[in-house]
Amino acid sequence: MKDIISNIWTKRLLSLFSGLYAFGACFLCYCSLFYQVEISSENSLCVLLSVISLFFLTAMIYTRKQLITRISSFVILPAMIPVVLFYFGEWKLIIPVVATGLIIFLLSGAGEGIKTTLGAIILLLYIFGALGYFLITSFFTTASKKEVIESGASPSGLYRYSVVNTTDSSNGSTAVYVEPNDSDISFPKFYITFRLSNFQRIVYLERPLTKDIKVEWTQKTRQEITEELNKISDNIILHLTEKQLETLGFTYEEKLAVVDLEFSDYQFLNLENKSVDKVFLDTLNTEQLAHFNIAKDNKGYYVLSPSEEFRKDAKSTGNSKIYLKNLKSSLLSDLYIEKDDSVLLGSLSDEQLEALGVPDDGDVMLFNGQICFRYYVSILEDYFDVDHKTVKLF
Numbered sequence: 001m002k003d004i005i006s007n008i009w010t011k012r013l014l015s016l017f018s019g020l021y022a023f024g025a026c027f028l029c030y031c032s033l034f035y036q037v038e039i040s041s042e043n044s045l046c047v048l049l050s051v052i053s054l055f056f057l058t059a060m061i062y063t064r065k066q067l068i069t070r071i072s073s074f075v076i077l078p079a080m081i082p083v084v085l086f087y088f089g090e091w092k093l094i095i096p097v098v099a100t101g102l103i104i105f106l107l108s109g110a111g112e113g114i115k116t117t118l119g120a121i122i123l124l125l126y127i128f129g130a131l132g133y134f135l136i137t138s139f140f141t142t143a144s145k146k147e148v149i150e151s152g153a154s155p156s157g158l159y160r161y162s163v164v165n166t167t168d169s170s171n172g173s174t175a176v177y178v179e180p181n182d183s184d185i186s187f188p189k190f191y192i193t194f195r196l197s198n199f200q201r202i203v204y205l206e207r208p209l210t211k212d213i214k215v216e217w218t219q220k221t222r223q224e225i226t227e228e229l230n231k232i233s234d235n236i237i238l239h240l241t242e243k244q245l246e247t248l249g250f251t252y253e254e255k256l257a258v259v260d261l262e263f264s265d266y267q268f269l270n271l272e273n274k275s276v277d278k279v280f281l282d283t284l285n286t287e288q289l290a291h292f293n294i295a296k297d298n299k300g301y302y303v304l305s306p307s308e309e310f311r312k313d314a315k316s317t318g319n320s321k322i323y324l325k326n327l328k329s330s331l332l333s334d335l336y337i338e339k340d341d342s343v344l345l346g347s348l349s350d351e352q353l354e355a356l357g358v359p360d361d362g363d364v365m366l367f368n369g370q371i372c373f374r375y376y377v378s379i380l381e382d383y384f385d386v387d388h389k390t391v392k393l394f
Contacts, residue, residue, distance in 0.1 A: 018068055031185065035194035035196055045192060080094070083097075085129060085133045105119070156363050161177060172207070173205060174207075175206075179200045204373075212368060215366070222350065225374055247356055256332075257339075265291070302323045357379055358380065
């Protein structure tokens with residue numbers, strides 16, 4: 001048994017536990033940036049987390065001279081900085097992990113000089129991080145008072161809502177927020193749930209503050225909603241993503257348009273001044289394209305006579321053609337060209353809407369009898385792009 005415990009391969013294998021614990025600290029760091037934490041039983045979580053931390057700490061002390069453990073000992077404390085700041089007050093979650101990170105940092109097999117230097121840096125990160133965070137949140141905190149009057153989930157469980165009354169110097173306001181309800185991370189056995197944050201969308205806002213609140217949810221089909229929207233207007237415009245446009249069969253170049261037209265442009269194109277605000281390239285002939293310094297070959301549209309400065313910005317060498325499909329939006333704007341992402345709702349068939357990911361039926365929300373949220377629109381307008389999370393301090 002003693003030979004097994006002292007075996008170098010045993011230590012190397014057990015050092016993987018330190019990497020696993022460091023990964024857990026990094027996972028908490030990630031969650032603290034994009035999720036709000038909810039703990040169902042703080043005492044149970046603290047006991048469970050302390051036992052787990054003690055087990056991993058024992059393994060880390062035993063393998064403290066292994067490379068993986070040394071690296072892990074330098075990762076845990078910095079990774080916990082956002083957790084301490086954003087989950088400030090959730091000490092029964094924070095203390096077991098920070099204490100474990102501190103102990104293994106002090107007892108790791110790294111040289112004293114390295115530990116002293118890194119320790120000073122980590123301490124400064126905590127100090128300046130906390131100072132900066134609290135200063136920023138203090139400066140930008142408004143004097144208004146918010147109170148959640150009602151909250152709940154839609155019938156499908158895909159969305160959750162909250163009705164918030166805000167009291168301020170302008171007679172206050174009542175807002176209805178909707179956010180995704182299917183993107184949370186839940187660990188019931190660990191008594192903890194991470195709720196996705198920064199995806200609240202205001203679907204209704206009323207001033208001044210109102211006490212009359214009636215929230216209703218219903219289910220409507222895709223065809224019913226399409227008919228309702230088309231009755232409201234024949235010119236409802238949807239702004240779609242590149243992927244959605246490709247789904248509808250639009251190529252990149254079919255949606256390129258010349259914008260910011262001048263008087264001379266309208267004259268050249270025989271258009272009434274200000275009759276249109278953009279002209280699509282695929283509607284122009286060779287002579288008209290040349291007027292806007294554009295030409296076309298079998299590979300697509302390209303800049304007809306680019307300046308040396310433009311070539312430099314486009315990172316083009318020699319006399320090679322500069323194709324619009326290879327340019328960033330900033331360079332396209334220099335040519336007064338933009339990629340149009342709009343499509344008329346009335347031009348889409350039910351089959352196309354299905355191809356865009358709109359289910360046959362879904363949730364519709366009414367506030368005081370007025371429709372304020374349709375699942376249909378939230379999908380087409382990509383209200384909740386959970387793949388692109390953002391960090392917000394206030």
